Amino acid sequence: MNDKILRLNIEKLVYGGYGFSKINGKAVFVRYAAPKELVDAEIIKEKKDFSEAVVRNIVLSSPSRREAPCPYYGICGGCQIQHITYEEQLNAKREILLESLQRIGKLKEIDYRGEIPSQKEFNYRVRIQFKIQNGKIGFFRWDRREVVDIEECLLAHEKINYLIPNLREIMKAINDLQEIHVHYSPTRDEAVLKFVSITHTDEGLIQSLLENALPEWVVGVGNYGKLGSTLVKRYKVGREHIFMDVEKWKFRVSNDSFFQVNYTLWKEFIREVIDLAKGYKRGVDLHSGVGFFTIPLSEKGNFIEGADANPSAVKDAEYNAKLNNRENVIFTEATAYKYLKRRIGEIIDLVVVDPPRSGLLKEEVDLLLKNKPEKVVYISCNPSTFARDVRMLAKGGYKLSSVKLIDNFPQTYHIESIALLELSE
Numbered sequence: 001m002n003d004k005i006l007r008l009n010i011e012k013l014v015y016g017g018y019g020f021s022k023i024n025g026k027a028v029f030v031r032y033a034a035p036k037e038l039v040d041a042e043i044i045k046e047k048k049d050f051s052e053a054v055v056r057n058i059v060l061s062s063p064s065r066r067e068a069p070c071p072y073y074g075i076c077g078g079c080q081i082q083h084i085t086y087e088e089q090l091n092a093k094r095e096i097l098l099e100s101l102q103r104i105g106k107l108k109e110i111d112y113r114g115e116i117p118s119q120k121e122f123n124y125r126v127r128i129q130f131k132i133q134n135g136k137i138g139f140f141r142w143d144r145r146e147v148v149d150i151e152e153c154l155l156a157h158e159k160i161n162y163l164i165p166n167l168r169e170i171m172k173a174i175n176d177l178q179e180i181h182v183h184y185s186p187t188r189d190e191a192v193l194k195f196v197s198i199t200h201t202d203e204g205l206i207q208s209l210l211e212n213a214l215p216e217w218v219v220g221v222g223n224y225g226k227l228g229s230t231l232v233k234r235y236k237v238g239r240e241h242i243f244m245d246v247e248k249w250k251f252r253v254s255n256d257s258f259f260q261v262n263y264t265l266w267k268e269f270i271r272e273v274i275d276l277a278k279g280y281k282r283g284v285d286l287h288s289g290v291g292f293f294t295i296p297l298s299e300k301g302n303f304i305e306g307a308d309a310n311p312s313a314v315k316d317a318e319y320n321a322k323l324n325n326r327e328n329v330i331f332t333e334a335t336a337y338k339y340l341k342r343r344i345g346e347i348i349d350l351v352v353v354d355p356p357r358s359g360l361l362k363e364e365v366d367l368l369l370k371n372k373p374e375k376v377v378y379i380s381c382n383p384s385t386f387a388r389d390v391r392m393l394a395k396g397g398y399k400l401s402s403v404k405l406i407d408n409f410p411q412t413y414h415i416e417s418i419a420l421l422e423l424s425e
């Protein structure tokens, strides 16, 4: 046997979608492994404290292993756990979330309220970022920045997949295209696109592509350049935004604003947050986006203010407050830190946070602890930073009253959760 190939017992799945094993006391993180199986895995990275490996041969297969439905799985880097049954994906995510809260959050007892599964295991994503490279359209391979050419993505909404042949035509017309982003509204059947190119693309060309190479339901296109990982808009043709509907709520979402990607869970997501947060006097939503939670929440308390660092999201949120006839909600463009600093000493009884993967800044937690709202509703997309922040909040007098998993990202390692923290002093 190749000396880089090891026979490994996989104990469980860990964050990142890796199978976890140990050899001579050293942790090995194994790609494409399933819990409770025996595999031969090739070591692809050796570090002082751990190694990374990839399954080359399954010796004893896990009962939770299945044939991945996607033909690109194992090459494309988009999905990590498609070879595992959906039931086991949920079990593994629950274990990872609880383990993070115990190990990093130092919690002994956790009131875990279960998982909300995605209503669709596939075709649930309404926003997709395709990479373009040498006439190929798709996503990067898991092992290098080389595009895997795809005909469809099983995570994408069907309508986004129908667009791929049109996108191929566009790739031919714009020679230095790097990415195409598609944001689709399943409730209005309309989409906006971003064409990310190295150099400025002629506006007339994009106008003509929008009119002639794309279906009518693509209502606008923006041309962007990339500065590091930040997109910089050059101009737009057609409409700037689409509209999304969740029950009676209507949301305008601009090309540059965030909206929850799994449309099959929009309704449940809002309902869960409302259930935890309702009955407040003065609420604050520190990462309010286009008002996805803030606007429905405004109906369940006296007054709420949303803050977001992205000016595009704040403009949409202000528009959405009017669109939904809400008069007890306002929005402010500010980072969570700046917003909290301005509000020191003011009486706020509810704070909702939904930070990026990096979680809250320590300074933000410190400011929260100065105001001490009765309730903090924490929506997290990263169990490690969530558990770290829960630990800091617990030291400051908060108790984690409940936590629930909402599976926004089937087939991938991402873990989203909704938690309530209450002041216990």
Ligand SMILES: C[S@@+](CC[C@H](N)C(=O)[O-])C[C@H]1O[C@@H](n2cnc3c(N)ncnc32)[C@H](O)[C@@H]1O
Residues within 6 Å of the ligand: 258, 259, 260, 286, 287, 288, 289, 290, 291, 292, 293, 307, 308, 309, 310, 313, 334, 335, 336, 337, 354, 355, 356
């Ligand atoms: C995961 S999204 C959630 C948005 C909204 N809660 C929703 O569900 O649609 C995170 C939001 O945080 C904003 N954001 C990122 N860093 C921020 C910061 N330091 N302060 C305030 N907002 C921030 C982003 O612009 C984005 O709208």
